Amino acid sequence: MYGQNTPSYQLDVQQNIYPPKANYLSKMELPLPLSPCLNKLHFTPKQTPESKHWNLLIKHHTKLKEDQSILNTYTQMESLGILPDNATLPLVLKACGRLRAVDRGKKLHNAVLGTDLVSDIRAQTALVDFYSKCGMLMDARKVFDEMPDRDVVSWNAMISGCVGCSEYKQALALFSLMQIGNLKANAVTVVELIRACGELLELRLGKEIHGYCLRNGLFDSNPHVGTSLIGFYLKFDPSIAFLVFKMLGSRNTVSWNSMISGYVNHGDSLKSINLFISMLTEGFKCDSVTMLVVIKACAEYGNLELGMQVHQLVIKFGYNNMHITNALMNMYTKFADFGSSFELFNSIPTKDAALWNSMLSCSIESGFIDDSIKIFLEMQLDEIQINERTLVIILPLCVHLSNGLVNGKSLHAYAIKIxxxxxxxxxxxxxxxxxxxxxxxxxxxxxxxxIVSDVISYNVFISGLVHNNLTVQAFEIFIQMVELGIKPNSQTITSILPAFDSAEHLNVGRSLHGYVMKCGIQIDASLNTALTEMYINCEDEETGRDLFENYPDKDSISWNSLLSTYIKNNQEQEALILFHRMISRVKPTYVTIISVLSLYTHLSNLPQGRCLHAYTLRRFSSLDLELSLANAFITMYARCGSLEYAEKIFYNLPQKNIVSWNAMIGGYGMHGRGDDAMLTFSKMVNEEIKPTQVTFVSALSACSHSGMIHTGLILFHSMVQDFCITPERVHYACLVDLLARGGLLNEAKSVIDTMPMAPDASIWRALIGACRIYSNTHMAKSAFESLIELEPTNAGNYVLLSNIYAANGLWSEVKSLRLIVKNKGLKKAAGRSWIVMKSKLHLFAAGDKSHKQSEKIYKKLTFLLTSIKEMGYVPDLSWVLHDEDDERKLARLSSHSEKLAIAFGLMSVNSGSPILITKNLRICGDCHEFSKYVSKLTKRTIILRDAARFHHFVDGSCSCKDYW
DNA sequence: CTAGGGTTAG
Structure with missing residues (x-):
C-alpha cells in the first residue's frame, strides 16, 4: 500500500523543490512494504539516505529561525514516511512548541513511540520543552518523570517549562530535587530560578540563588546570569540592581538595556538617560531595544529636544519597527505634539493593534472626542481586532458621549465576548x-x-463611591482593604479625602491625616492638596492654609486646587490674591485660567476677563492649543456682555468641538438672539456635528428667551425623532418654560402632568413665573403648593408667589405668606447689582448709601426719575412686596439696587461705551421699565445681566421685547 | 534549556 502511493508523493515533492537540488528522488530506495499488523505505525523508523537531506533542510530553517518552514518541511517528510533523526526531532518539536502547534507535536510524539527515539535523551527533553511551551505542563512532567536518565539540560527544560507555565514553586522544588540528586546547576538553570524568585517576589530566595551563582562560578560565566539578576533586583530596588550591573564582568548590550529600562520603569528617567550616555561613551553597541527604552526615558524626562535627538539617532541607525514607532508616538503625545505622533502613525503601512491603541490615546489626549471615536471606528474598518487595551483606552471616553452609558455597556459586552x-x-x-x-x-x-483586587482596583472603586457621595460605603471599602492587607497608597487617601467635606467630618479627616503619617505614606503634591482641601472644607482653614504654605513642592495643581476651593466658597478676594501670587511662582495651566475666568464670568468683570485673555495669549502663545480654554473664553465674553468677542473667538477656531458650539448657541440665547442661536444650531448640524443633550438645553432656552414658541416645539420633536435623544428633566423644564412664557399655560401644565419623570422645583418655578405675566393666580397657587413640597425652605419661592399676589392686589395673601416665611425663619437672598469700572467692582444693595459717591448717585437718580416721568414713566408699585403706604413704597422702589447701579454707571462710564450692569436675582419689572426710559433719555446703551439672561436697553426698548 | 523591548486606573 505504501509503495503504491509513493509516486504521487514524488510529484508533490518535485513541485516544492528545496535545496539541496540533487536528483535524490530518482535514487530513492523504496522501503519494503510493511506487514499489515504494523500499519498503525505508518512510518518506517529506518533512516534512508534521502532523509538526511530532509534533516539538513530542517537544520537550515532552524538557523534562519523559520518555524513555519520547519513545519512545512516536516509535513512533506511525514507524507513520505520519513522520520526526523535524533538531531532533527528536537528542532521540529521546538518549532511546534514555539508555534503552539499542539496537534502536530502530539502526532510526532505518537509517531516516535516505540522507536529508538524514545530512549534518546535529547528527543525526550525536546518533548518536555514542547509540552510545556504549549501550556501542557502535566504532559511535560509525565515525559520528564518517565525518562530513563536525565542531564542538566533535561532538568533545565523541565524547570523552564514550569516557569513558562507560571508554576514558579514547582520550578524551585525541582531545583531542590536536582541538588538531592547531586546534579550541578548551570547558567541556564539559575537564570530560570532567578526568574521564578522574581515572579514570586522572593527577595531572600533570590539572594540565595545569587550566592549559589557566586560560589559556583556562574555569575560571570554567562552574561544571561548577571542580566537576569539585574532584572530580579529591579523588582525591589534599582540601586542593588545597579551594584550588580557595576560588578558584571561580561556586560553586553542586553545588560545595559536592562539597567536603562529598569531606571525608566522606576521613574528615574534622568539616571537612565545618563546611563545611555555612558553606554555610548564607553563604546558599547546599542540596538533597537536600547533606542526603544531611551525613547521612553526621554518621554518620561519631558525634554522634547533630547527626544528629537534620539528620534534622529533612530533614523540614522535605521531602526524602524513597530515597537520603535509606537514608543515615538507615545513620546510625541506626551509632549502634546499630536501632529508628529499622527505623522508617525501614517508613516507605517501596516499597523497592529498596539499602534492603533497608541493613536487612540494620542487623539484622546489631544481632546477631540469626535476624532477619537472616528479613529476607533476606522480601526475596526481596518479589521484590527479590538483588544482589552483598546477597551481600557476607549472606556473613559463614554462619560463624554451623549449615549455614553449604552456605548459603555456594549464595550462591556465585547469584553465578555473576547x-x-x-x-x-x-x-x-x-x-x-x-x-x-x-x-x-x-x-x-x-x-x-x-479576581485581582489590588491597590489600583480599590482606589478606583473608592473614588467612584466618593463621586456618588457614598461616604460611608467608601470608608467601609477603605477599612476592608486595610484588613485584607492591601496597603493604601497616597492615591487611596487622595481618593477618599474629598468625602469628608464639612465641619462634622473634621475628626475623620484628621485621623486619615494621622494614618498617613503613621504608615509613612508619602505625601505627594496631590495628597497634600487633598489634605488642604479637606481641612478647608471642614472649616479648619488655618491647618489647611498651613499645609499649603509649608509644602515645598507645590505644583500648579496645588495652586489650582486652593484657587478653585476659594472660588467655590465665594472667597473672591482670597482667590484673586492667590492667583497673583501663583503666577509669580509657577506657570499657570489652562485649569488655572479656566478657574479664574469662571470667577470673572461670575462677577461680569469684563475688563479683567480681557486682561486674562491677553495674558493667556502671551503665556500660551495660542488658544488653539487648548480648546477647552478657548471655549471658556467664549463663555466668559458672552456672559460678560460681549457677544462680539465671543463670536470673534468662535469663528476663528480652527477646530470646534461640541462644547464650542454649545457655548455659542447658549451665548446667543442668553442675549435674546434666538435667530442667531438657531442659525448656529443648523450650521453645526450641517457640519455633521452631533448635538448633545446640552446643545438642546441651550437651543430650547434660546427659543424660550426669544419667544420662538413654534421653533422651540419643532426643535423638541426633532431632538427626539431626528437625533434620538431621550428628553431628560431639563428638556421638559425648557419645554414648560417655552410654553408657559408663550402664554400656553394649560399646555405647559399638561406637559408637567404627562412627563415621564417627577417635575423638579425649577419646572414649577418656570410655570409660576409665567403665571405672573398672565396674572393667573389660580394656577400659580396650585403650582406653588407642589413647589414648596419639594423646597420648603427656599425663601425665594415664597417671594415668587407673593409677587403675583401683590401684582393683583391680594394684600391679605401677601401678608399671610410673609408670616409663614417669618415663622419658618427663612431669609430671602438680598438683591445686589454691580458694575465693574476699570476692573473695580462697585456693588449696590437696595437703599444702599455706603458708596463713596452715594450723595451724587442719589442726586443723579432723582434727576433721572423726574425726567422720565415727564416722558410717561409711571412707577409700578405692585413690585413692592411690603404692605406700606404708597410714599414708603415709592421710596423703596426708587432705590432698587439696579437703579443705583445705572445712575452710577451713567455718571462714570465714558459716553459712547455701553453700561454693563449685573444683578444676582432677576430684574424687577419696574426697574425694567425704568431702564428703557433711561436709555431713551440719555441715548446710552444699558446692558443688564440678571440671573436668567441679558437685557439690552437701547433707545427706549429692550432686546427681550418685554418677554422675560 | 537562558537575560533586556511598544499601547492599559483618575
Missing amino acids: GKENNPHIGNSLVNMYTLFNHVEDATRIFATM
Whole structure:
C-alpha cells in the first residue's frame, strides 16, 4: 500500500523543490512494504539516505529561525514516511512548541513511540520543552518523570517549562530535587530560578540563588546570569540592581538595556538617560531595544529636544519597527505634539493593534472626542481586532458621549465576548465607568467578582463611591482593604479625602491625616492638596492654609486646587490674591485660567476677563492649543456682555468641538438672539456635528428667551425623532418654560402632568413665573403648593408667589405668606447689582448709601426719575412686596439696587461705551421699565445681566421685547 | 534549556 502511493508523493515533492537540488528522488530506495499488523505505525523508523537531506533542510530553517518552514518541511517528510533523526526531532518539536502547534507535536510524539527515539535523551527533553511551551505542563512532567536518565539540560527544560507555565514553586522544588540528586546547576538553570524568585517576589530566595551563582562560578560565566539578576533586583530596588550591573564582568548590550529600562520603569528617567550616555561613551553597541527604552526615558524626562535627538539617532541607525514607532508616538503625545505622533502613525503601512491603541490615546489626549471615536471606528474598518487595551483606552471616553452609558455597556459586552472580563485593567475601567454614570450597583457587582483586587482596583472603586457621595460605603471599602492587607497608597487617601467635606467630618479627616503619617505614606503634591482641601472644607482653614504654605513642592495643581476651593466658597478676594501670587511662582495651566475666568464670568468683570485673555495669549502663545480654554473664553465674553468677542473667538477656531458650539448657541440665547442661536444650531448640524443633550438645553432656552414658541416645539420633536435623544428633566423644564412664557399655560401644565419623570422645583418655578405675566393666580397657587413640597425652605419661592399676589392686589395673601416665611425663619437672598469700572467692582444693595459717591448717585437718580416721568414713566408699585403706604413704597422702589447701579454707571462710564450692569436675582419689572426710559433719555446703551439672561436697553426698548 | 523591548486606573 505504501509503495503504491509513493509516486504521487514524488510529484508533490518535485513541485516544492528545496535545496539541496540533487536528483535524490530518482535514487530513492523504496522501503519494503510493511506487514499489515504494523500499519498503525505508518512510518518506517529506518533512516534512508534521502532523509538526511530532509534533516539538513530542517537544520537550515532552524538557523534562519523559520518555524513555519520547519513545519512545512516536516509535513512533506511525514507524507513520505520519513522520520526526523535524533538531531532533527528536537528542532521540529521546538518549532511546534514555539508555534503552539499542539496537534502536530502530539502526532510526532505518537509517531516516535516505540522507536529508538524514545530512549534518546535529547528527543525526550525536546518533548518536555514542547509540552510545556504549549501550556501542557502535566504532559511535560509525565515525559520528564518517565525518562530513563536525565542531564542538566533535561532538568533545565523541565524547570523552564514550569516557569513558562507560571508554576514558579514547582520550578524551585525541582531545583531542590536536582541538588538531592547531586546534579550541578548551570547558567541556564539559575537564570530560570532567578526568574521564578522574581515572579514570586522572593527577595531572600533570590539572594540565595545569587550566592549559589557566586560560589559556583556562574555569575560571570554567562552574561544571561548577571542580566537576569539585574532584572530580579529591579523588582525591589534599582540601586542593588545597579551594584550588580557595576560588578558584571561580561556586560553586553542586553545588560545595559536592562539597567536603562529598569531606571525608566522606576521613574528615574534622568539616571537612565545618563546611563545611555555612558553606554555610548564607553563604546558599547546599542540596538533597537536600547533606542526603544531611551525613547521612553526621554518621554518620561519631558525634554522634547533630547527626544528629537534620539528620534534622529533612530533614523540614522535605521531602526524602524513597530515597537520603535509606537514608543515615538507615545513620546510625541506626551509632549502634546499630536501632529508628529499622527505623522508617525501614517508613516507605517501596516499597523497592529498596539499602534492603533497608541493613536487612540494620542487623539484622546489631544481632546477631540469626535476624532477619537472616528479613529476607533476606522480601526475596526481596518479589521484590527479590538483588544482589552483598546477597551481600557476607549472606556473613559463614554462619560463624554451623549449615549455614553449604552456605548459603555456594549464595550462591556465585547469584553465578555473576547473573554477579558476578568482582566484587572478591564475591571478597573468598568468600575470607573459605571460609577461615573452613577450606576453604583453595577460597579459594586463587577468589583466583587474581580479576581485581582489590588491597590489600583480599590482606589478606583473608592473614588467612584466618593463621586456618588457614598461616604460611608467608601470608608467601609477603605477599612476592608486595610484588613485584607492591601496597603493604601497616597492615591487611596487622595481618593477618599474629598468625602469628608464639612465641619462634622473634621475628626475623620484628621485621623486619615494621622494614618498617613503613621504608615509613612508619602505625601505627594496631590495628597497634600487633598489634605488642604479637606481641612478647608471642614472649616479648619488655618491647618489647611498651613499645609499649603509649608509644602515645598507645590505644583500648579496645588495652586489650582486652593484657587478653585476659594472660588467655590465665594472667597473672591482670597482667590484673586492667590492667583497673583501663583503666577509669580509657577506657570499657570489652562485649569488655572479656566478657574479664574469662571470667577470673572461670575462677577461680569469684563475688563479683567480681557486682561486674562491677553495674558493667556502671551503665556500660551495660542488658544488653539487648548480648546477647552478657548471655549471658556467664549463663555466668559458672552456672559460678560460681549457677544462680539465671543463670536470673534468662535469663528476663528480652527477646530470646534461640541462644547464650542454649545457655548455659542447658549451665548446667543442668553442675549435674546434666538435667530442667531438657531442659525448656529443648523450650521453645526450641517457640519455633521452631533448635538448633545446640552446643545438642546441651550437651543430650547434660546427659543424660550426669544419667544420662538413654534421653533422651540419643532426643535423638541426633532431632538427626539431626528437625533434620538431621550428628553431628560431639563428638556421638559425648557419645554414648560417655552410654553408657559408663550402664554400656553394649560399646555405647559399638561406637559408637567404627562412627563415621564417627577417635575423638579425649577419646572414649577418656570410655570409660576409665567403665571405672573398672565396674572393667573389660580394656577400659580396650585403650582406653588407642589413647589414648596419639594423646597420648603427656599425663601425665594415664597417671594415668587407673593409677587403675583401683590401684582393683583391680594394684600391679605401677601401678608399671610410673609408670616409663614417669618415663622419658618427663612431669609430671602438680598438683591445686589454691580458694575465693574476699570476692573473695580462697585456693588449696590437696595437703599444702599455706603458708596463713596452715594450723595451724587442719589442726586443723579432723582434727576433721572423726574425726567422720565415727564416722558410717561409711571412707577409700578405692585413690585413692592411690603404692605406700606404708597410714599414708603415709592421710596423703596426708587432705590432698587439696579437703579443705583445705572445712575452710577451713567455718571462714570465714558459716553459712547455701553453700561454693563449685573444683578444676582432677576430684574424687577419696574426697574425694567425704568431702564428703557433711561436709555431713551440719555441715548446710552444699558446692558443688564440678571440671573436668567441679558437685557439690552437701547433707545427706549429692550432686546427681550418685554418677554422675560 | 537562558537575560533586556511598544499601547492599559483618575
